[in-house]
Amino acid sequence: MNELIEKGKKARQASYLMANLSTTVKDKALQAIAEALISNEKKILEANRIDLECAKKKGISGALLDRLTLNTNRIASMAEGVLQIKGLPDPVGEVVSMWTRPNGLTIGQKRVPLGVIGIIYEARPNVTVDAACLCLKAGNVVILRGGSEAINSNTTIVEIMNTAALEAGLPEGCINLIEDTRRETAVEMMKLNKYIDVLIPRGGAGLIQTVVNNSTVPVIETGVGNCHVYVDSDCDLQMAEDIIVNAKTSRPGVCNAAETLLVNREIAEEFLPRALNRLKQLNVEIRGCEEVRKIYPDALPATEEDWSTEYLDYILAVKVVDSIDEAIEHINEYGTRHSEAIVTNNYAHSQQFLKQVDAAAVYVNASTRFTDGFEFGFGAEIGISTQKLHARGPMGLKELTTIKYIVYGNGQIR
Amino acid sequence: MNELIEKGKKARQASYLMANLSTTVKDKALQAIAEALISNEKKILEANRIDLECAKKKGISGALLDRLTLNTNRIASMAEGVLQIKGLPDPVGEVVSMWTRPNGLTIGQKRVPLGVIGIIYEARPNVTVDAACLCLKAGNVVILRGGSEAINSNTTIVEIMNTAALEAGLPEGCINLIEDTRRETAVEMMKLNKYIDVLIPRGGAGLIQTVVNNSTVPVIETGVGNCHVYVDSDCDLQMAEDIIVNAKTSRPGVCNAAETLLVNREIAEEFLPRALNRLKQLNVEIRGCEEVRKIYPDALPATEEDWSTEYLDYILAVKVVDSIDEAIEHINEYGTRHSEAIVTNNYAHSQQFLKQVDAAAVYVNASTRFTDGFEFGFGAEIGISTQKLHARGPMGLKELTTIKYIVYGNGQIR
Secondary structure (H helix, E strand, O other): OOHHHHHHHHHHHHHHHHOOOOHHHHHHHHHHHHHHHHHOHHHHHHHHHHHHHHHHHOOOOHHHHHHHOOOHHHHHHHHHHHHHHHHOOOOOOOEEEEEEOOOOOEEEEEEEEOOEEEEEEOOOHHHHHHHHHHHHHOOOEEEEEOOHHHHHHHHHHHHHHHHHHHHOOOOOOOEEEOOOOOHHHHHHHOOOOOOOOEEEEEOOHHHHHHHHHHOOOOEOOEOOOOEEEEEOOOOOHHHHHHHHHHHHHOOOOOOOOEEEEEEEHHHHHHHHHHHHHHHHHOOOEEEEOHHHHHHOOOOEEOOHHHHOOOOOOOEEEEEEEOOHHHHHHHHHHHOOOOEEEEEOOOHHHHHHHHHHOOOOEEEEEEOHHHOOOOOOOOOOOOEEEOOOOOOOEEEOOHHHEEEEEEEEEEEEOO | OOHHHHHHHHHHHHHHHHOOOOHHHHHHHHHHHHHHHHHOHHHHHHHHHHHHHHHHHOOOOHHHHHHHOOOHHHHHHHHHHHHHHHHOOOOOOOEEEEEEOOOOOEEEEEEEEOOEEEEEEOOOHHHHHHHHHHHHHOOOEEEEEOOHHHHHHHHHHHHHHHHHHHHOOOOOOOEEEOOOOOHHHHHHHOOOOOOOOEEEEEOOHHHHHHHHHHOOOOEOOEOOOOEEEEEOOOOOHHHHHHHHHHHHHOOOOOOOOEEEEEEEHHHHHHHHHHHHHHHHHOOOEEEEOHHHHHHOOOOEEOOHHHHOOOOOOOEEEEEEEOOHHHHHHHHHHHOOOOEEEEEOOOHHHHHHHHHHOOOOEEEEEEOHHHOOOOOOOOOOOOEEEOOOOOOOEEEOOHHHEEEEEEEEEEEEOO
């Protein structure tokens, strides 16, 4: 029996036990995991060192190598994250609503775990801890499949977590790691409908597209954000400048960063020079439409491709538009339905933007950077959904559950 | 440009307009559609006659031919269905919750349409009307792809609905029918992620499996029901008998009908002869495990395959189990997570069954046949979800919507 099917079966069995554990037991396990991560720091760092050496031999460097790297601080912050998850309210068991039908049947909608959640991600050992503990708190069993470069770190971390979890009373098979990191095994995992209820890919656009294209298991698509800020004709220009600077430069590598600035023609001549100069000073490369380049000749010419690119970098596409209608049309055409913002003083325009823009989060007079589970107050985040089924926007613990109808009768037949 | 992309583009454009229509306009359109169906009865029947002739030439008969057939009564009942949908509350626009963060950002969760819904179904012209009008009432644009045998009926019905809808103020492209009924076109439709937000297959297990296996568009899996009734040791045997007879025979061809009866050993000798005799009188073929056959020799031997078969027919698999634990294990192993029932007088067993059985709807002392949008009080139903993402169990209008975060700021940056 191959590893996937073996672990899938075990995971399914464990999911029935996990689903009915009390919050007390789950929290005890999370506490134990946090403590075990700290007390096994040396072991984790040793495993991580092997991964890092292999990675360097393969020529991996820069941001990729940084994400793979663990150290005392990072392990402490992983453990801290686990304790934060422990502190969150348990979503499982809530009866969302309940009603009685004329025939006497009482029907309730009860919140229950999703069951077995598959997480496919890149070489980031912190995701191993974070994803597993979020799933666990919501009563789910997790099957992790991380990037091959992190395999030693992941194996060690999962071993440590499992030992702690089992001692605290969690069932065997509650945290699973697929140790076979071949690509074809990942594709097989995407078709494991019998044992996996939901797949959540966490990583770059390429990874997510691969999962969406190959998976027969239901997928929650996360993360790709081609986000826009639209500066309306009647607005506070200083506020607009602060918002685009924040949305572009506070952390360019994340999905809620802005990639395109749309500016209403009426204020373009006044707004663009000041805003683009400030962005330039912050090392942002500007790619503008023809009109932008007339006003701000330093801008490089933007091509059609720029409108649909998620740079994740110090690059900003800029376009002058005639009206809010054109702005909304542009966003609905090129956006990825993640986060979109308008800066305006006009009441009707604010309402129109909120209504007509098709995205997970639509902002008036605020930075797109707030689309985040912590910023929204969920206390945690497994990802940001850019699809419309099940969950949209930041996903917290509640989004890792489903409902089940519980029906109380006294002999009703139809 | 091929038909799919052309209609997909039009549908996406129309979806932005549909999403912001008032309930009044949508209801006016539904009223107009209901009236147009009645006043165009002759035209519809003529188109249907052509489909029926072709179908007969192809050798189609029995239930399939019956489902394809329209007549005055059936058209009246289709129109009646549309008026019922018109009468339901509009789910769109509800702000599900709203809160203010410490930084002053006010965040609301607003219910919005899913956007463009694709429906792939078999040769049932009534689904054309029903699915389109449910989608429309929830502010969605629909792309219909029905079975080739119904193409003339469907084309005519969609034309009539579109004319009525447009006159009432709905945007062009709000109801779309894919007229190219080749299989490869259907498969292409399953990968139309740019234009379709959600696919809902409606039909038999084969159709649903094809959609799940081929689709890159998010799918809501509906309908396959291998449902069980478990008769516990301590229970009202008359109630148990009535429930299994109802669950099996009141409408064997539907997904919420029971397919397997599990009986606790303690009452098997008393219960099985009376219940199985009554089922036999109703023409139900019994396939039993060895123990069942000892008690009731008329039963045919059940094979492993019987436990996982959705007969949709007058056939019942019957098994004796040692305990409620064995019953739950059997259900979680072989069930399709649709509807499961226990008949019991034991309080602890009722709670255990409700908790541990993994299904969309779990019943105590009632027939599985109640899993239905109308019986649950939703007033309508687009299908019964057997997956865990987004919707579980009967899906009404609310399940044809998603949420979007609307965020009100006054210059917040992060």
